[in-house]
Amino acid sequence: MKAHQAQYVPGLDLLRFFAACIVMVFHLAFWSWAFPTGQVAIASHGVANFKDWTTLAPFGWAGVQIFFVISGFVIVVSAERSSAYKFFVSRFTRLVPGVWICATIALLAWLLVDVGTRPLSLFAMYVRSVAFFPKGAWIDSVYWTLGVEICFYALMFVLLLTSRQRWIKPIMCGIGLISTLFWIGYTFAAQDRNSELFELFSQVQWSRFAQLLLIQHGVFFAFGVLLWSHFSKKSSRGELAWLVLFAMGGCLQIAGESVLKLEKTGLSFSPLTPCVIWLSAMLFFWIAVANNARAQQLPDWCLQLLRRLGLMTYPLYLLHNVTGGALLGAFIEWGIPSRVALAGTIAVVLALSWWISKVPEPALQKSTRALFDTLRARWQSTSSTSGVRDAG
Known part of the structure; x- marks a missing residue:
């Protein structure tokens, strides 16, 4: 990768923060009343009413698709020149401490709002969350994305462990192609929603196992990987064709997701708006990476601010739904x-996310890395001693 592109890309932190914010607005200003059985509605006691906020709030869920593309790009950048051990430690320390902190806060929020759920049931949900159990119920429904991310990370880890980094691009093209073909088939089958074919595609769409196989969202990770390849290596027409194909597949997935939202709320949604949000974000993504050398010349305070926004994104995503709903x-x-309450909730969640990214999360990450280093040193020492004894 070119020097300026291998460095930190501040524009992606801004995009990541934007994605987290629109997901937060979606849950707090729309899902809280449009889907009464959802966790955010239950945590808020169903008192939120933002029925006049139907211009953009219903489409903030497209931020998740933006997250997946960013992961595809960033993770392959970090994996390209990393060992399997370093990659595992970096991903573990990035994901786990934040979940341990935010899941604990969500548990406390559930206990404080008293929605009638038994404490033992909440504790079971909490354990499933902090243990990264691949299937719910979790302490917060937004944790569903973590399993999808981890499956992508696991694929990268296996390729690093087997020294097959050169396979990353072709494998992700294959995954992206399967995902795109699925959404093409879904779109075709949806023309007759009473058909057996549509029923079959719907079962796959709802399947957690299919999610973990990246069938539904693999197109977004693949798009991110192809963007990495485009900016790090000599681009070809074939690569651009893959990007166009995956952009189309991404739009079809978003259109299918709009149908899912329709089924859950009984409201009518146009897939055009979330598609425009996602495609606009991808255009910004392209511009941010292509002009990263200029972005690196921003004042230090600006770069530090963007970095802090990026670090806030993970706890913000994990906190906004249940904890934010309870506050709202x-x-x-x-x-x-209601409007003042929403603004106050967003302010509190942002402040709490900033504090977590600044104080407890880095401290827990540092302790976790130190533990891994200690365990590795002991293992190497034991292996060395065993080797000497065997030689003797």
């Missing part, structure tokens, strides 16, 4: 006007 409901029940 409490504010409204205290007599605070």
Whole structure:
């Protein structure tokens, strides 16, 4: 990868933060009332009412698809010149401490709002979350994306472990192609929603196992990997054709997701708006990476701010749904006007995310890395001693 592109890309931290914010607005300002059985509605006691916020709020879920593309790009950059051990430690320390902290806060939020769920059931959900169990129920429904991310990470880890980094691009092209073909088939089958074919595709769409196989969202990870390849190596027409294909597949997935939202809420959604949001984000992505050398010349305070926004994104994503919903409901029940309550909730969640990214998360990450280093040193020492004894 060219020097300026191998460095930190501040534009991606801004894009990541934007994605987290629109997902937060979607859950707090739309899902909280449009889907009464959802966790954010339950945590807020169903008192939120933003039915006049139907212009953009219903489409913030497209931020998840943006996350997946960023992961495809960033993870392959980190994996390209990493060992399997270093990659595993970096991913573990990036994912696990944040979940341990935020899941604990979500558990406390559930206990405080008193929605009638038994504490033992909440604790079981908490354990499944902090243990990264691949299937719910989790302490917060947003944790569904973690299993999908981990499956992608696991694939990268296996390729590193077997020294097959050169296979990353062709394998991801294959995964992206399978995902795109699935959504082409789904779109075709959806023309007759009473057909057996559509029923079959719907079963796959709802399947957690298919999610973990990256059938539904593999196209986004593949798009990110192809963007990495485009900017790091000599691009070809074939590569651009793959990008166009995966862009189409991504739009078809988003259109299918719109149908899913329709089924859950009974409301009508146009797939055009979330497609425009995602495609606009991809255009920004392209510009940010292509002009990274210029971005690196921004003032230090600006780069530090962008980096902090990027670090806040993970706890923000993990906190906003249940913890944010509990705050929103409490504010409204205290007599605070809905719009002010929403603004206050967002401010509190942002402040808490900043604090987590600044204080407890780095400390826990440092301790986790130190533990891995200690265990590795002991293992190497034991292996060395065993080798000497065997030689003797």
